[in-house]
Amino acid sequence: MPHSPAAYPRSRLRRQRRTPALRVLVRENELRVSDLIWPVFVREGQDLEEPIASMPGVARLSIDRVVRAAEEAVALGIPAICLFPYTDPALKTAGCEEAWNPENLSNRAVRAIKAAVPELTVMTDVALDPYNAHGHDGIVRDGVILNDETVEALVRMALAQAEAGADILGPSDMMDGRIGAMRDALEQAGHKDTLILSYAAKYASGFYGPFRDAVGASGALKGDKSTYQMDAGNTDEAMRLVARDLAEGADMVMVKPGMPYLDICRRVKEAFHVPTFAYQVSGEYAMLEAAARNGWLDGDRVMAESLLGFKRAGCDGVLTYFAPRIARLLNQSS
């Protein structure tokens, strides 16, 4: 427990807030550029940047532009980038075969980045929603999302991504048993150093709306994802999921969305003491950015404050679409 202060006026807690120098001196938490993972949307084409209407300031980039973004990340000091493909609707199938095509968009982008900036950590998304017409993170039969069949597909997908050179795999699907299955398959294939950052506590959330536009999965989504993603009312279940994924071989865990679930970040970090990340998702970005663009909020200020909140909650890092912008701001002020 904190030491209890002397009574007023011996204690005047405002003393330490009087000047900027005193305030930084006693500040407990800081966001650093090295805490950031930058999620980027990839599309086909050459020299293209296609704005995403519901995420102002964010665009889908052709691979050559993604490589430029990767170079920018390195120049800014951002340690990792995370790729999400916008898949051509013609390649979407019920069996999601494009997901483990070694030449799919995501795998080509990984290779291009690794060739240009090998020092940048590349993370990929392991989930089937970009590869089928119904927008679910699994194989669907008669309206049911099949767990074990999906895990088999995810293992193939994970192996193709590791083969392409991804450093961190991010399973965002919420199927049971996928971490263990992936970890065993990676070991067997000789990918001993591929990390798994498990989307362990991923909630069924309305805040993913703009992302589903960005990857072209929204119009298609039938029903919602609540038979596999978590119920917003639960906290103990998040602890069970994190414990389970760590036991199956995850290196790091994630809580998602971020801002409405800071209590989960705190509980996870305190209980497990493992690298813990939050994903400040598309809807969180959209909401702050919309208010800022309307002049209702100071954009830079709420961006910085919202991201610092993750550090205060115990996170080691955060996935955020603000990554390059906050990095520039932090680099300026240092």
Ligand code: PBG
């Ligand atoms: C799906 C996936 C989603 C996000 C990342 N991976 C959306 C979903 O679960 O429907 C959301 C990211 C964001 O909203 O920024 N595999």
